[in-house]
Amino acid sequence: MTGDALLTRVHGLWERLAAVPGPFPTGGGVLIVHSPRSRLCPPGWAGIVRLEDGVLVTGPDEPSTGMLRRALAGTPVDALVRADAVAARLPVADVLGPAVLAYLPTDRFRPVAAQVAALPAGHDDIRALIAAAGPEDTEESGLADVDSPVFVLRDGADVVAAAGYTSWPESTAHVCVLTAPGRRGRGLARRTASAAVGHAFDAGLLPQWRARSKASRRVAGALGFREMGAQLSVRPDVVR
Known part of the structure; x- marks a missing residue:
């Protein structure tokens, strides 16, 4: 494109x-x-x-x-x-x-290979991650509102990072990512977000990333997102 x-x-x-x-x-x-x-x-x-x-x-x-x-x-x-x-x-x-x-756009995507699992939105393990992150980080991430599968990384039984997307108009996938407190800065967000973006592309959607923090912008940039x-x-x- x-x-x-x-x-x-x-x-x-x-x-x-x-x-x-x-x-x-x-x-x-x-x-x-x-x-x-x-x-x-x-x-x-x-x-x-x-x-x-x-x-x-x-x-x-x-x-x-x-x-x-x-x-x-x-x-x-x-x-x-x-x-x-x-x-x-x-x-x-x-x-x-x-x-x-x-x-x-698809030609800018830099995927990250990772062994992630997929869970349905609203799964108990996703709710546990949301509770651990707290309301402010959860609201910022938008993860509670996704309507796609949620791609997760675990430490033992616990989900420590998750990403999915919400379907927006004009075939747009609004990507949502959340990492557990104490697990950030280790590349987990990039790995789960890469899986969510790949799923969005397979569905014919354009991935969108909305970020306020520099850390979130770095994750998007690493995957190839263009700030517009x-x-x-x-x-x-x-x-x-």
Whole structure:
């Protein structure tokens, strides 16, 4: 898949998630639209997604969207997915992110050979790993929401690393990885994620990786993922 074809496919994904007509902005463009059904962010929030040199922003209602247009006008594309830069221009009650968005065409994949097992999502051993990791790491990983098989590594009877994916629109596989506390930094995430990515490719899906931490970004980079943008969600502090 060429770079242009990949970007076109990723644009299509976020256009659909934004629930707005029209193409994703390019060439340094910024589009700010009212979209109460946007899935770029939680309900009632504003969603900001940058892909290469274009940014799409969705507001939950007309007052918030108008405020976004006034406050963010003229802001550089890169700054629109920086929480500090947005908060300096806009009254913000809460923030999620930013997270880097990365994608993996088949010709860039660098698989890792590993003896992993596959378990169904929701298996007791997966729930035990989730409990050990705690709510913050589990939410960040997204592993509790996967709908694919979950690929795991064990230490004895215990699952110490797991990866799967959630099916997103436009034939996209959102990859989710979780490693037990105390077992990180040993290459386990890369091995389980490689198995999940291979399964996604076999299903004809485009793997997506969303990461906030440098460690997660390193895992994605080792597998060949290409960073193409970032996502930020803010809850505007609107006085009504």
